[in-house]
Amino acid sequence: MKYSSxxxxxxxxxxxxxxxxxxxxxxxGSRNAPLTIGFTHHPEMKTYSVVDERSAAFFALGIAQQIQxxxxxxxxxxxxxxxxxxxxxxxxxxxxxxxxxxxxxxxERIDIGDGQTIRQRNVFENHxxxxxxxxxxxxxxxxxxxxxxxxxxxxxxxxxxxxxxxxLNEALSGQGPVHINVPFYEPLYNTTEEKLVNPIIVxxxxxxxxxxxxxxxPFIKKWNSAKxxxxxxxxxQPNTIEQQxxxxxxxxxxxxxxxxxxxxxxxxxxxxxxxxxxxxxxDNGFKNLQPELLVTIGGMIISKKIxxxxxxxxxxxxxHIDPKKAYDTFFxxxxxxxxxxxxxxxxxSPQTSTVANDYQKEWLAVRTQRDLKHQEYIQDMxxxxxxxxxxxxxxxxxxxxxxxxxxxxxxxxxxxxxxxxLKVFCNRGTSGxxxxxSTAVGAAVxxxxxxxxxxxxxxxxxxxxxxxxxxxxKDFKIIVVNNSxxxxxxxxxxxxxxxxxxxxxxxxHNLDASHLCKMYGLAYFSAENESELAEAQDAFxxxxxxxxxxEIKTPRIENDQVLLGYFKYLR
Numbered sequence: 207m208k209y210s211s212x213x214x215x216x217x218x219x220x221x222x223x224x225x226x227x228x229x230x231x232x233x234x235g236s237r238n239a240p241l242t243i244g245f246t247h248h249p250e251m252k253t254y255s256v257v258d259e260r261s262a263a264f265f266a267l268g269i270a271q272q273i274q275x276x277x278x279x280x281x282x283x284x285x286x287x288x289x290x291x292x293x294x295x296x297x298x299x300x301x302x303x304x305x306x307x308x309x310x311x312x313x314e315r316i317d318i319g320d321g322q323t324i325r326q327r328n329v330f331e332n333h334x335x336x337x338x339x340x341x342x343x344x345x346x347x348x349x350x351x352x353x354x355x356x357x358x359x360x361x362x363x364x365x366x367x368x369x370x371x372x373x374l375n376e377a378l379s380g381q382g383p384v385h386i387n388v389p390f391y392e393p394l395y396n397t398t399e400e401k402l403v404n405p406i407i408v409x410x411x412x413x414x415x416x417x418x419x420x421x422x423x424p425f426i427k428k429w430n431s432a433k434x435x436x437x438x439x440x441x442x443q444p445n446t447i448e449q450q451x452x453x454x455x456x457x458x459x460x461x462x463x464x465x466x467x468x469x470x471x472x473x474x475x476x477x478x479x480x481x482x483x484x485x486x487x488x489d490n491g492f493k494n495l496q497p498e499l500l501v502t503i504g505g506m507i508i509s510k511k512i513x514x515x516x517x518x519x520x521x522x523x524x525x526h527i528d529p530k531k532a533y534d535t536f537f538x539x540x541x542x543x544x545x546x547x548x549x550x551x552x553x554x555s556p557q558t559s560t561v562a563n564d565y566q567k568e569w570l571a572v573r574t575q576r577d578l579k580h581q582e583y584i585q586d587m588x589x590x591x592x593x594x595x596x597x598x599x600x601x602x603x604x605x606x607x608x609x610x611x612x613x614x615x616x617x618x619x620x621x622x623x624x625x626x627x628l629k630v631f632c633n634r635g636t637s638g639x640x641x642x643x644s645t646a647v648g649a650a651v652x653x654x655x656x657x658x659x660x661x662x663x664x665x666x667x668x669x670x671x672x673x674x675x676x677x678x679x680k681d682f683k684i685i686v687v688n689n690s691x692x693x694x695x696x697x698x699x700x701x702x703x704x705x706x707x708x709x710x711x712x713x714x715h716n717l718d719a720s721h722l723c724k725m726y727g728l729a730y731f732s733a734e735n736e737s738e739l740a741e742a743q744d745a746f747x748x749x750x751x752x753x754x755x756x757e758i759k760t761p762r763i764e765n766d767q768v769l770l771g772y773f774k775y776l777r
Contacts, residue, residue, distance in 0.1 A: 208247040211396040214343040214366050214388060215240035217405045218307060219248060221367065224407055225374045227276045227305060228252055229652075231266040233259045235282025237322065238309035239394040242280060254651075258671040259286050263293030264633075264641030265675065267302055268609075268648020271631060274443070276303035276377040283310045284322030291330065292640050297383040298333040299635030300441070300505060301530060305377050306330070310389040312342040326387050334385050336376040338369035342389045345396075363403065371408035378410050381530065415529075415545045417553045425541070426557045428499060428523060434565045435461045436497035436521070438512065439469040441505035444629045447471060451551040460561040462497075462569055466508050467610070467619050468634060472626045475566065479621055480509045482576045483569070485773040492519050495569070500524040500536065503547055506634040507535060508620060576776055580621075583775045589735050591618060591765040592772065594687055594758050597736065599624050601743050603656055607631070609646035611661030612639050614694040615687065619660070621772075629655070639665040643672035647682065656681045663688040667717055673726040683746065684728075684755040686719055690762045712762075719757045729754040 209216050218241060222228070230245045230253045232238070245251045256262035259281050270277040281287055287308040297304045311323045328337045341362040373384040429435065437455060455461050456473035463476045464483075477483055484495065492515060500521040507513065516536040525541040526532035527550045532542035543550050584596050595618045602608060604625050610616045610632040624630070633645055642665050650657035657679070666686045691712040708714045723730035731746045731754065733739035739758060746756045 207249070208243065208397050208399065209401060210240035210243045211398045211402070212240045212343060212345055212390060212394075213363060213402045214340060215244050215390070216401065216403045217363070217367050218370060218386065218388060219244035219251075220401075220403065221370045221374060221405050221407075222278055222305070223248065223250060224405070225276075225378060225410075227278055227374065227377075229266075229269055229273065229277045230254070230280060231256055231262050231269075231277060232280045233257060233262045233282070233286060235286060235309065236394060237283040237311070237390060238280050238307075240390055241307060241309060241388065243395070243397055245278075245280065254677055256675055256677075258674065259289035260292060260641065261644040261669065261671045261675070263290040263304070263306075264296075264644035264669075265648035265651075265672070265677075266304055267293045267297055267633075267641070268645040268650070269652035270297070270302050270304060270648075271300075271645070272649050272652030276305045276374070278305040278307055280307045281309065282322065283308065283326065284324055286322075287326055287329065288324070291333075292636070292638060294330050294383045294385075295333045296633050296635040296638065296641070298335075300633065301381045302383075302635075303377040303381050304383040305374065306383060306385045308385065308387050310387050312389045312391055328385075329387075330383070330385050333383070335380045335382040336373045336384045338373040338384070338386045340366045340369055340386065340388050342391055344391055364406075367403075367405045368408065371406070375408065375410040379413065415549065417543070417545060417550065419557070422554060422557065425525070426554065429554075430559045430561065432498040432522075433460050433561050433563045434497045435499045435501065436495075437461060437463045437501045437503065438507060439463065439465045439471055439503045440507040441466075441468045441632070441634050442470050442503070444470040446547065447503070447551075448548050451548065451555060452476075454551075454555055458560055459566045460563050462566055464512065467616070467624065467630050468508065468632050469504060470630055475570065477569070477573060478623055479576075481511050481620060481773075482580060482776065483572060484511050484515055486776040487515075495519070497521045498523075500538075502526045502535070503528070506533075506637070508616060508632075508634060579776050583772055587768055588764070589760065590768045591687060591689055591760050592621075592768050593736065594739065594760050595619065595622065597739050597743075598660060598685055598687075598758070601747070602628060602658060603747065604628070606656040606658060607649060607653055609642070609649055609657060609659040611642040611659070611665040612637050613662060613665065613692070615660055615662050615665070617694075629653075639668055641669055641672075642666075643669040643684065644675075646684075647672055647675055647678055650679050650682045651677050654679075656683075658683045658685065660685045660687070662686070662692075663690065663715075663717070664692050664713060666719065667715075670722055673722060673728065678728075678753045680752055681750050682753040684753070686755065686757045687760060688718065688757055689760045689765060690714055690716065714762070718759075719755055723755050727752060731756045732759070733757075734759045 266277040377384045456475040496519040520538045605627045646659035691714045695711040731742045733742040
C-alpha cells in the first residue's frame with residue numbers, strides 16, 4: 207500500500223481509520239497532498255473530491271447528518287480553510303460531527319509574506335469543540351543520528367498523536383466539529399510503501415449517567431400535579447424516541463405535544479402545525495393554552511410564534527432533556543436533564559400518573575376547526591407560493607428523504623401535514639441559506655435514499671456550486687420555488703415600496719435554473735401555474751436516469767398578503 211512519506215500524515219490517516227472515520231471529503235490543493243495521498247490510497251477509505259471548499263463542507267455535513275458519525279474534510283492552506291466556516295458553525299449548533307483537517311505551512315513561515323499562508327491555528331475557536339495544532343515533522347534525506355534531533359522528532363510525533371486522538375474522541379463523544387491543523391515541510395508528494403508510525407490509541411472516555419428515584423421525586427411530583435403540560439420537540443433525527451414513550455405522552459389528557467416538520471415524530475394526538483394553532487389566538491386563547499410545565503426535547507425550534515407566546519405567557523417551570531446542551535429559548539429554563547431522552551423517559555414515566563382534565567381535548571377540537579379552515583382557504587386562493595407548496599407536498603415520494611431550504615421554504619412546509627413516512631431535515635443550527643443544496647446532496651449520498659430538496663430561488667442560486675459534484679445520485683430531485691427574489695422579506699416588517707427594498711432586501715432578479723441544469727447535466731422541468739405543475743410533476747418523478755430539477759415560478763407580489771390573510775382566516 208502507498209503511504210505519504212511524512213509521518214504525521216500517516217498518523218492522521220491511521221487514527222481516523224482506527225476511530226471508524228472513513229468518509230473523507232477532499233478539496234484539491236498542493237499543501238494537503240500528503241493527506242490526500244494517504245486517504246485516497248487506503249482501501250478502507252471512501253473519498254470524495256469536491257472543488258469548492260464551502261460546498262464540500264456542507265456536502266460532508268449532509269453525509270454526517272445521515273450516517274451519524276464523523277466525516278473528515280481535507281483542504282489546502284490559506285483561504286481554503288476559511289470557506290469551511292459556514293458549515294462548521296452549522297455543525298456546531300446542530301450537533302453534527304465533522305473533522306476538519308487543514309494543511310498548513312510550518313509555523314516559521316507564517317506572517318513572512320509566503321503565498322497561501324494565514325493564521326490557521328485556532329481559527330474556528332468560537333464554533334469548535336477542539337482545536338488540535340500539530341507540530342511539523344521533518345523528514346530527513348538520511349537516517350538521523352543526532353540524539354537531540356531524534357528526541358525532538360519523537361516528542362513531536364507523541365504530541366501530534368495525542369492531539370489527533372483528543373480531537374477525534376471529542377468529535378465522537380461531543381457530536382460536533384473539531385479542527386486538526388497539520389503543518390507540512392516540503393517535499394509534499396513523496397510516497398513510501400513503509401508504514402512509518404504505529405500511532406498510540408487513546409480510547410474515547412466513557413460518560414456515566416444516572417437518574418435515581420430519589421433525585422427524580424420532586425420533578426415527578428410536579429409532573430403529576432400539573433394539569434397543563436406542554437411538550438415541544440425541535441429538530442430531531444428520525445426514530446430517536448421510542449414509540450412507547452410517545453404513546454404515553456399522546457394519550458395523557460393533561461399533555462399537549464407540539465412538534466415541527468423537522469421533529470420526525472408522529473402520533474394522532476400530536477400537534478404538528480404549531481403556527482396553525484397559535485397564529486390567530488387572542489389574549490384569552492393564549493391564557494387558555496399557557497402551560498404550568500414546559501418540557502422541550504431536541505434541537506432548534508423553527509416557529510417564531512411559539513417563542514413569542516411562551517416568552518410572554520411563561521410556564522412555572524421549563525425542563526429540557528438533552529445529553530449535551532440546553533438553550534434558554536423562552537427565558538425561563540430552570541432544569542436541564544443532561545441525559546439521552548429515552549433514558550430519561552424510561553426512568554421517569556413509570557412513576558408518573560395521569561391527571562384527568564380537558565386540556566388536550568379542548569385543543570384537539572381547536573385543531574380540527576383549524577384544519578377545516580385551512581382546506582377552505584387553500585381552495586379559494588389563486589396561484590401563489592402557498593398554493594404551490596400545497597401541490598408540491600401532496601406529491602412527494604412516500605418513504606423518501608426530504609431536505610428543506612431555509613427562510614420561506616421551511617416555514618411554508620410547517621403549515622402543512624406531510625406524509626408520515628418522510629424523513630425530514632433542514633439546516634436549522636444557524637438557519638442559513640448558504641449550503642442547503644450541498645447538504646442535501648451529501649445527505650442523499652450518505653443515506654442512499656431517494657432524496658428531494660425543496661428550496662427557494664435565492665438559496666438555490668447562492669449554492670449553485672453544489673451541482674459541481676460528481677457524486678449526485680441519479681434519483682436526487684430538486685424543487686425550486688422561484689418567486690424572483692427573497693419572498694420572506696415581504697412578510698417581515700419594512701417599507702415594500704422603495705427601490706432600496708427591492709435591491710437590498712428582496713433582491714429582485716429574473717434568473718432561472720435551466721442554464722445551470724444544462725451545464726451540470728440535470729434534467730429540467732418547469733411550471734408557472736397549477737395545471738402546468740401537475741403535468742410537470744408526472745414527468746419529474748418518472749425521470750430516474752439522472753438528477754432532476756423542477757422550477758416552479760410563482761408571482762412575486764401576492765405571496766405575503768396570501769400568507770398574512772391565512773392567519774386572519776383561521777380566527
